Amino acid sequence: MVKPTEGAVVTQQEPLKKLAEVRDLNFYYGHNHALKNINMPIYEKKVTALIGPSGCGKTTLLRCFNRMHDLYPGNRYEGQILLGADQPRNLLEMDPIEVRMQIGMVFQKPNPFPKSIYENIVYGLRVRGIKDKAILDEVMERSLRNAALWDEVKDRLKEPGTSLSGGQQQRLCIARALATDPKIILFDEPTSALDPIATVNIENLIVELKDQVTILIVTHNMQQAIRVSQFTAFMYLGELVEFNDTMSIFTKPVEQKTADYVSGRFG
Amino acid sequence: MAEGSSSIKTNLPLVLPSRTARIWRERIIASVLFLAAISSVLITLVIIYILFSETVIFFEKVIELDQMSLWQALLEFFTGTDWSPLIEPLGIGILPLLSGTLTTCFVALFVAVPLGTIAAIYLSEFAPAKVREVLKPILEILAGIPTVVYGYFALLVITPVLQKIILGVQQFLFPGREEWDYFQLPGFNMLGAGISVGLMVLPYICSLVEDALQAVPLELREGSYAMGATRIQTALSVLIPAAVSGIVAAYILGFSRAVGETMIVAVAAGLQPKFTFNPLEGAATTTAFIVSVSLGDLPHGSLEYQSIFAAGIMLFLATLFMNVLGYFLSRRYREVY
Missing domain, CATH: 1.10.3720.10 (MetI-like)
Structure with missing residues (x-):
C-alpha cells in the first residue's frame, strides 16, 4: 500500500485539487470481502485509471462511487468515499439517487435507451423534472457537441438511439452522462465492446473531456491507461497495491506486483 | 510431456457399426421426430377443414329453407342482427x-x-x-x-x-x-x-x-x-x-x-x-x-x-x-x- 507521493503532486504544473477521497473502504458481496481497505484520492479534472487483472475489484470499486451495488440485496459498504472539495460528504451515507445525479456512468456495452437520440440525451433532465423545451434543446445540443457526435446526428435526432453504430452509441451514452453536468463520470471499460477506430475516438474524447469533468476509468488495457489517464491505481485481489501518477506507475513502479503486472509478467 | 501423452493412449475399437445400419437408424429416428412435429399441424388442418365444410353445409341448408341466394345468405350472416337458427323464422345474423x-x-x-x-x-x-x-x-x-x-x-x-x-x-x-x-x-x-x-x-x-x-x-x-x-x-x-x-x-x-x-x-x-x-x-x-x-x-x-x-x-x-x-x-x- 503506497500513499500518493508528494513527488507526484509536485511534478504537476497546476496545483491538484482533491474532488473525492476514498477512505478505508471495505466492500462485501454477502460474505465475499471484495474490497479491502481502499484509500485513494480522486483529483479534480483529471483522469484516474483503475487497472489490474480480472476479478481484482476495479469494477466493484468504480460501482461504489455511484452506489450501483445498492440495487442488489446483500451488498455492504464500510468506510467512506468523501465527495466535494470544500465540504466533503460521505457519499456512502447519502441518498443513492442524489449520488447518481452528481456522478454519471458509462457502461462496458453501449446501452442507449429504447428512445429517440434526443430523448436519450435529455433523459437525465427529464428524471429531474425539467420540462422547459428551451433548456432541453440547449443541453441536448451542448452535450452532443461535447461528445463529438453533434455533426453526425443533428439531422436525425428523432431516430432511435439504437439505430446508431456501436461507437456512436457509446458516444451517445457519454453525451447522456454529460447532459446532467456531473462532478465525476465513471467509465467501466468503455471501449471493450468497440472496434479499434471507435476505441480511438472514445479515447480522444476522454482526453478532451478531462478539462470539463473528473473521470474515473476502469480498463484492462494498459496502453489505454497510459494514453488517457494522469493517475493510475493498480489493484490486486481486492486491494489497492499502488496509486501514483500514470507515468510513475508504468515507468518506475514502487511495488514488485505493479512492476510484474505493467511489464506483462502476469495478469 | 511425451511420456504423459503416451500413457493417456487407450485401445479404441477400430470396428465401427455398419454404415448402412447407422444411416437407416438415423432415418427412422428422423421420421419419428418428423411425425411428432407434423401431427399438430395436421390436426389443425383437419379442424379447419371440418369447420369450413360444415359451415358450407349450414349455408346450403339456409338457402334451401329460406329460398335465398348464397350472396343474400352471406349478407344476412354478416350484417343481420337476429340470431335464431333454432326457431322459425330463421335469423342467421x-x-x-x-x-x-x-x-x-x-x-x-x-x-x-x-x-x-x-x-x-x-x-x-x-x-x-x-x-x-x-x-x-x-x-x-x-x-x-x-x-x-x-x-x-x-x-x-x-x-x-x-x-x-x-x-x-x-x-x-x-x-x-x-x-x-x-x-x-x-x-x-x-x-x-x-x-x-x-x-x-x-x-x-x-x-x-x-x-x-x-x-x-x-x-x-x-x-x-x-x-x-x-x-x-x-x-x-x-x-x-x-x-x-x-x-x-x-x-x-x-x-x-x-x-x-x-x-x-x-x-x-x-x-x-x-x-x-x-x-x-x-x-x-x-x-x-x-x-x-x-x-x-x-x-x-x-x-x-x-x-x-x-x-x-x-x-x-x-x-x-x-x-x-x-x-x-x-x-x-x-x-x-
Whole structure:
C-alpha cells in the first residue's frame, strides 16, 4: 500500500485539487470481502485509471462511487468515499439517487435507451423534472457537441438511439452522462465492446473531456491507461497495491506486483 | 510431456457399426421426430377443414329453407342482427353473438390489462425477493382454477355486489324513488361475466408482462438508475418501452383467451343472443351459444347442429386475426438489443 507521493503532486504544473477521497473502504458481496481497505484520492479534472487483472475489484470499486451495488440485496459498504472539495460528504451515507445525479456512468456495452437520440440525451433532465423545451434543446445540443457526435446526428435526432453504430452509441451514452453536468463520470471499460477506430475516438474524447469533468476509468488495457489517464491505481485481489501518477506507475513502479503486472509478467 | 501423452493412449475399437445400419437408424429416428412435429399441424388442418365444410353445409341448408341466394345468405350472416337458427323464422345474423363476445372481452381486458400490467411491474421491479416468491405461485394457482368456478363466482359474488353498487349509486344520485323505479342489473349480465373473465386472464397477462420486463437487459436497467432515475421512472420510461413487444404479445394472448372463454360466459352472461354492446345487459357470446346448443340432443346434420360450426368459424377467424395482429405488432416494436 503506497500513499500518493508528494513527488507526484509536485511534478504537476497546476496545483491538484482533491474532488473525492476514498477512505478505508471495505466492500462485501454477502460474505465475499471484495474490497479491502481502499484509500485513494480522486483529483479534480483529471483522469484516474483503475487497472489490474480480472476479478481484482476495479469494477466493484468504480460501482461504489455511484452506489450501483445498492440495487442488489446483500451488498455492504464500510468506510467512506468523501465527495466535494470544500465540504466533503460521505457519499456512502447519502441518498443513492442524489449520488447518481452528481456522478454519471458509462457502461462496458453501449446501452442507449429504447428512445429517440434526443430523448436519450435529455433523459437525465427529464428524471429531474425539467420540462422547459428551451433548456432541453440547449443541453441536448451542448452535450452532443461535447461528445463529438453533434455533426453526425443533428439531422436525425428523432431516430432511435439504437439505430446508431456501436461507437456512436457509446458516444451517445457519454453525451447522456454529460447532459446532467456531473462532478465525476465513471467509465467501466468503455471501449471493450468497440472496434479499434471507435476505441480511438472514445479515447480522444476522454482526453478532451478531462478539462470539463473528473473521470474515473476502469480498463484492462494498459496502453489505454497510459494514453488517457494522469493517475493510475493498480489493484490486486481486492486491494489497492499502488496509486501514483500514470507515468510513475508504468515507468518506475514502487511495488514488485505493479512492476510484474505493467511489464506483462502476469495478469 | 511425451511420456504423459503416451500413457493417456487407450485401445479404441477400430470396428465401427455398419454404415448402412447407422444411416437407416438415423432415418427412422428422423421420421419419428418428423411425425411428432407434423401431427399438430395436421390436426389443425383437419379442424379447419371440418369447420369450413360444415359451415358450407349450414349455408346450403339456409338457402334451401329460406329460398335465398348464397350472396343474400352471406349478407344476412354478416350484417343481420337476429340470431335464431333454432326457431322459425330463421335469423342467421352472427352480429349478436359477436357483440356479446366483444363486449365481454373488452370488459375483461379493461380489468386485466391495467391490473395485470401494474401487478407485473410491482413483481418485477418493486417486490422484495421474498414477496415475489410468495406472490408468483399464488398467481399461478389462480390460472389453474377451473373456469366454471369463475363462472359461478361471477354469478354468485360479482353480480350481486355489482347490483348493490349500481343501485346504491342511483339512490345517491337520484334519491327519493321507490327501489323498483331504479335500473336493476339483471342476474345474467356481461359486466359481471366480463370482470370474471378478466380475473381469469389476469394471471396470464401478469406473468407474460413480467417475463417481458425481466427479459430487458441489465445494462438498460442499470443505465437508467445510473442517470439518477427512481424505480418507477425506470419502469415507465425505459423498461416498458424496451419490453413493448412482449407486453403487446401478452395483451393479444389475453384477448385470445378471453374470446375463446366458454364456461364463465355460459354460466354468468346469459344465453339469449342479443345485439348489444351494453355490458349491463345479458347476452350470449359465441362460445356460450355453442355450449348451450350442444347441451341438448342435437341430431347430426340438422340446422341447429350446423349452426354450431358457423358460429365456431367466426370464433376461429377472430382469434386467428388477433394472433396474426399480435405477431405483426410484436415484430413491429421488437427491440434489438
